[in-house]
Amino acid sequence: MSKKYTKGTFLIQSIVSVIVIFYLLPFLVVFLYAFKSPQEIIGSSPFSLPEKLELVNFTQAFEALNFFQSFGNTFFITASAVLLLILLSGMAAYSIVRGGNKFFNGTYMFFIAGIMIPYQVIFVPMFVLGSNLGFINNLFGVIFLYVGTSLPFAIFVMAGFMKTIPKEIEEAAFIDGCSIMRTFWIIVLPMLKPVAAALTIILSLQIWNDYLLPQLFLSDNSMKTLTVMQSTLFSAFETNFNVGFAGIILSSLPILILFLFMQKHFVKGITMGSGK
Amino acid sequence: MSITISSKPTSIVHKKKRVNARNIQYFLLLLPPLVFFIVAMIIPLIMGIYNSFTDWDGISLEKNWIGFTNYIEIFKDEMFIESFKFTGLFMIFNTIIQNVAAFFFAVMLDSSIKAKNFYRTIIFAPVLLSPILVGQIWTKMYGTILPSINDLFALSINFNLFSSPNTVLTGLLVANNWQWIGYWMLIYLAGLQAVPKDIYEACTVDGGNWWQKFIHITIPMLGPSITICTIGIATGSLKVYELIVASTGGGPGDSSKSTIMHIYDTAFMSQQSSYASAMSVVFLLVLLIFAFIQLKVLRKREVEL
Amino acid sequence: MKKGFKWVHLIMIISIIGSLLVACSSSSSGTSKDGKVTLKVLDWNNTNTKETEKMIKETVEKELPNVKLEFEYINWDTDFSSVMQTRIAGKQLPDIIMIKGGDHPKYTEHLMDLSTEEFMSEFPEDIRKALQIDGKDYAVPYTSNFQGVFYNKRIFTENNIEIPKTWDELMAVAETLKSKGITPFTSHFKDYQIGNSFNQFATIEVYSKNPTWGNDLQKGKVSFATSPEFKTVFEHFEEIYKYSNKDPFGLDFTGAAEMFAKEETAMWIIGTWSTAQVLKNNPDLEIGFFPTPATDEKNTKIIMQPDHTFSASATTKHPKEVKQVLEVFATNKDMAKKYIDIVQTESLIPDVVSAVQAPYVEDINNYKSIGAADANLGNVQIPWPYQEQSGNYIAEWLLGNKTLDKALKASDDFKSKVKFSTK
Incomplete structure (x- = not known):
């Protein structure tokens, strides 16, 4: 392009x-609210600048969110689930695409059908089963469920990419006596990096912002995630929008900064991962 | 299947053996993902299907088999049908608006304008918020912030889109699109940047203008991106729940109740767990049929291009 | 490619750090090293929770040094039912559960029977009765809210308005205010107000005449469509809607509290839980209170509802400690007083009176002495989701999507779609 x-x-x-x-307007309002006192919110126009910076909103939100803890939990859950998802979807996509007989095609359709199942509709049985497997109050249980429920989409994307990888390199490895698993580990997996980067964004955003699963599975305060803690800032009986919005800023800022730093890799990742 | 069919008859025995040995290894690779998927989704699904034939309330220790009673009830349930209509409309509009807007945003941000990264970051930023927060923010926007613009300029525009059944869908679409366009924009942007530049140049040499380039190069080259975006947006829209809970709560009246929300409320508020399971099964069947058609159509179109 | 590789590494490193963070700080329920028993408390997150949590923890841990309390907050309106249901299904019910009065019948199977506990005898018979199910106690009554009409004293005095005693008088007051350019009612139909007013109106218009109306509905003896009293209840909404602020379907509770605090409206039909938020916005506002007027003056009564109550899980691993904590709740009057002062509500513990000095508190105390109607009469018989759904049908009628008769009929039809907790 010129x-x-x-x-x-x-x-x-x-x-x-x-x-x-237009995009900035809501953010502007969030920012202005977050620095105002309750009285000022009532008394002034939403677009007026705060008289003095009410930093107390942030300390209150910080405390109410139990910030470090919930941020750490969210991060741990998201990072582990995404790593597992990429590994497992790579394995599945590889065997489906290269296996290529009726069985593997059938399995592919079986997985793909799962894309359409919103996990909210199978929640009660999922919880009953989860409780029998000891998933409640267990970060690994929640990670397991995220992996299980997001796999179909991840496999769908992975398989699309896998079809574009030429077979020749692997064939050469087979001739050298490599087993399929070894080939996957040494040759195929590194080639998946671009699509893995793209999937990482998609999946981590989904998991990072998910609400129902951690809300229902993690009751221990030391395990609560950011989204769950955020919801307590907006109760039906008492909402302080200044504190609530300060909480929004606190919990979104780290991931926004991460995005700013990673932006190049994100875009590059998707470029290579979007099936080209 | 292609491997066995294409093998020469002379080496068929030998090849088959090798293929089988390989297939076992492939299967071993497939096994762990399968376990995750089956435990997290398929077994609960089967349990849900079983529940749908009982009268379980979700809390009680009692559970009795009642056959198809719940399923018969669904077809008399006006609210289920209404919520289904709402979800359908929400999905259709989302798919169109988000696809088109994301596409054009991407095209515009792929041009030679200045401060691209700044724009991109701003448009992407709402993606980082949880839908619950987006719901809260837009409730505040429609309720207090935007009406105060009326006060500032002595206007009387009706900004409170959540307060009438006629505008609530629009209101939710604005909030939902505000959040997600940036996401799909990024995917289109990536697709655009992957288009080899020499194709455009070749077209310019042949005397094609920007419109011809757009129709004959850009759109076909973005085929896979369109597939991913369409499926992603459609499935995401069908699952909408958190945004609505945090903004309209399904109201005014029942006018913005999504199917998932209706199912969730039936299971957890009204304590009709088994009936909710039956609705889930029906909803899933519709979704699967829909997904199947979508996949067929999109994949076919992609091949043709 | 190379950069992508580093990036994967970065994620791994960060996730390892993350996991260390988690591992360091996770604590589990049960008996810890120092012999202390940690009990989980589920709280439905309403007013000033942080302050109450701190206060309760300090008091309980001082009286029972071997007990540690851990609070968890779940929003009552959006998540409480689903969280309780999943916890029950997963056999993970917290040890102590704060249950909103009226919700008990739904969970009795899973709550500890407290009938024979010594501390339950502290409570007067009528309060116990209001929460009992089949003659058994499942909860320690703690606070109650009062519901009715909150009004702006200044507006009422300036316009020489007398307190209305019947519905018609209320409408006359509304008309007077409207003619003077004052919006009579604050209405926030966006969230739960229709459901709440539904219960208020039904309590004074229907249950006052037939205290078992809800049970009769379940048995098919009565119906919404054939009940002239319920038609009145529905019609009340039409009149309130007429005299309300602009766009009530776009206003939620916080917005309503703001509007009332800014003195933009004269009256608000709600409960005592609203005053804290109003006074936070405008500490100088003079709020008065009168009972929601019924069509017939003799039914105009203040509506009382046991609000915060404490129950125990039937399957707790520490029944002894749980009972000790509940005993502290039932007997520690000092804590009860601090509690109501923070939450700004009324205590159900005998002899505990709020120190909050506000005109509306005086009004409530005056009306209370004449006798109150129990809101849970309706709440126990007609489950809350049913009331909410009927509220939705009222909304559809007010918005012109349904006729009044259709709205009444739809309410009847919903009967098969909801589980009744009482037989």
Whole structure:
């Protein structure tokens, strides 16, 4: 594409700017609220600047969220589940694509059908089963369930990518006497990095922001996740939007910073991972 | 299947053996993912199907077999049908709006405008929030923030989209799209950047204008991205629950109750767990049929392009 | 490619750090090294929870040095039922559960029978009765809320308005206010207000005449469509809607509290749980209270509802300690007083009176002495989701999507879609 800055480019720049203002509006409000006292919220226009920065909102939100703990939990659950998901979906996609007979095709359809099952509709039995397996109040139990329920989508994406990898390299490895598992581990897995990066974004956002599963499975305060703790800031009987919105900022800022740092890799990852 | 069919008759015995040995290894690789999937989804699903034939309330120690009674009830349940309609509309509009908007945002951000990274980050930022927070934020936006614009400029625009059954769908679509467009935009953006630049150049040499490039190169090259986005958006929309709970609570009246929400409420609020299971089964059947068609159509189109 | 590789490493490293963090700080319930028993308390997250938690912990841990309490907050309106149901299914019920008065019948099977406990005899018979199921106690009564009409004293005085005693008088007051350009009612139909008012109106108009109406409904002896009293209840909403702020379906509880605090409206039909939020917004507001007027003056009564109550899981591993904690709740009047002062409500512990000095508290005490109607009469017989759903049908009618008759009929039809807890 040309690097020239033409009239057309200016037009596009203007359109995008307007869109971005619309996007920023809710964030602006969140920020302004988070720095105001309850009285000021009532008394002033939502767009007015805070008279003085009410930092107490942040300390309150920090405490109410039990921030370090819940952030650590969320991070641990998300990171472990995503790592496992990438490994397992790679294994499944590899055997499905290379196995290529009726059985493997059938299994593929079996997995794909799972994309359509919203886990909310199988919640009660999932919980009964989970409690028998000791998944309650168990971070690993929750990780297990995330892996199980997100696998279909991950396999769907992985398999799409796997089909584009040429067989030749693997065949050479077989001839050298490598077993399939060894081939997968040494040759195929490293080739999956681009699609793994793309999947990492998609899956980690889903798991990071999930609410129902940790809400129902993790009752121990030391195991609660950020989303669950956030919900207690918005109760039907008492909501302090200033503290609530300060909580939103606190819990979103780290992941936003992470995104800013990782942006290049994210985009690169998707570029290579989107089935090209 | 292709391997065995294509093998020459002379080496068939030898090859089959090797294929079988390989298949066992492939199967071993497949086993762990299968275990996760079966334990987390399939067994609960089967338990749910069993529950749907009982009268279990979800709490009680009693559970009796009642046959198809629950299923017959569903077809008389106006609320289920209404919630289904709502979910369908929500999905259709989301799929169209999010796909188109994400696509055009991506195209615009792939041009030579300035401060691309800044724009991209802003548009992507809402993705990082949980849907619950998005619900809370937009409730506040429609309820207090936007109406105060009316006060500022002495206007009388009806901003409170959540307060009427006629506008609540629009309100939820705005909130949902505000959150997710950035996400799919990134996927399209990635697709765009993967399009080899020389194809465009070749087209320019042949005298094609930007529109022709767009129709004949950009869209076909983004085929796989379109598939991923369409399926992702559609399935995501069908599962909508948290956003609605945190914003409209299904109201006003029952006008924004999604199917998942209706099922969830029936199971947990009204304590009709088995009836909720029956609704889940029906809902799932519809989803599976829908998914099957979608996959067939999209994959077929992709091949043709 | 190379960068992607590093990135995977980074994630691994961070997740290892994350897991260390988790491992360091996780604690489990039960008996710990120092011989202390940790009991889990489920709290339905309403007003000033952090302060109450601190206060309860300090008091209980001082009286029972071997006990540690761990609080968990679950929003009552959105998550309480589902969390309780899954905990029961998973046999993971917390040791002590704060249950909202009226919700008990749903969980009795899984709650500890407290009937024979010494501390239950502390409570007057009528309070115990309000919470008993089949003559058995499953909860320590702790606080109650009062429901009725909260009004702006300044607006009432400035306009020489007398306290209405019947529904017609209330409507006359509303008309007067409206003619003077004042919005009569704060209405937040976006969340639970319709459900709550439904119960208030039904208590004074229906259950006052037939205290077993809900049970009769279940048996098919009565129905919404054929009950003139229930038609009145539904019609009350139409009138309130007429005299409400603009766009009540777009307003939620917090918005309503803000509106009332800003003196934009004169009255708010709600319960005592609202005052804390209002006064937080405007500490100087003079709030008055009168009972929601019934069509017939003799049914105009203040509505009382046991609110915070403490129950124990029937399957707790530490029944002895749990009972000791419940005993502290039942007998420690000092703690009870602190509790109601923080939450700004009324105590059900004998002789504990709130120190909150507000006009509405005086009003409530005056009306209370005349005799109160029990809100749980309806709540126990007609489960809350049923009331909420009927509220949704009322909303659809007010918004023009259903006729009144259809709304009444839809309420009848919903009967098969909800589980009744009492027989």
